[in-house]
Amino acid sequence: MWLFAAFVAIPLIEIALFIQVGGLIGLWATLGIVIVTAILGSFLVRQQGLREMNRLRASFSTLSDPGEPLANGAMILFAGALLLTPGFFTDTVGFLLLIPQVRAAAFRWIKARVTVASFAMGNKTQDNWAPHGTGRDTIIDGDYEEVPPDGRTTHQPSGWTRH
Numbered sequence: 001m002w003l004f005a006a007f008v009a010i011p012l013i014e015i016a017l018f019i020q021v022g023g024l025i026g027l028w029a030t031l032g033i034v035i036v037t038a039i040l041g042s043f044l045v046r047q048q049g050l051r052e053m054n055r056l057r058a059s060f061s062t063l064s065d066p067g068e069p070l071a072n073g074a075m076i077l078f079a080g081a082l083l084l085t086p087g088f089f090t091d092t093v094g095f096l097l098l099i100p101q102v103r104a105a106a107f108r109w110i111k112a113r114v115t116v117a118s119f120a121m122g123n124k125t126q127d128n129w130a131p132h133g134t135g136r137d138t139i140i141d142g143d144y145e146e147v148p149p150d151g152r153t154t155h156q157p158s159g160w161t162r163h
Contacts (some may be wrong), residue, residue, distance in 0.1 A: 018030065037085060
């Protein structure tokens with residue numbers, strides 16, 4: 001029900017803000033602000049998105065919890081969608097999500113309400129997980145030659161095989 005309310009309330013808020021701001025500063029200035037916020041927002045989203053992608057890669061390489069960089073990346077992506085949507089309310093929320101302290105507070109709020117059942121990193125073996133670096137992965141290098149049963153061929157040569 002709250003999602004339906006958001007889909008109704010947000011466009012109404014945006015329309016009211018467009019009417020108010022347009023009445024104060026005029027049509028062209030209002031449209032200019034919308035275009036400038038979209039351009040500035042896309043630049044900031046790209047810059048912060050690349051930074052979070054580097055943090056995510058670093059967390060994978062150090063085998064640390066990637067939860068925060070993933071959540072930050074999702075919030076930055078959501079901020080980008082809001083900033084590209086024309087409107088003052090959505091731009092305000094989008095710019096707020098680009099502030100690292102706001103994202104950190106949102107992450108703490110979400111983290112307090114989400115329970116992770118399990119988290120594992122490693123290679124899945126037949127019945128259990130093998131952590132990285134256990135030496136259980138064995139690589140055997142060898143050559144082979146395919147021999148048909150009874151020495152006869154089972155198919156026609158394809159043109160890609162040597163005879």
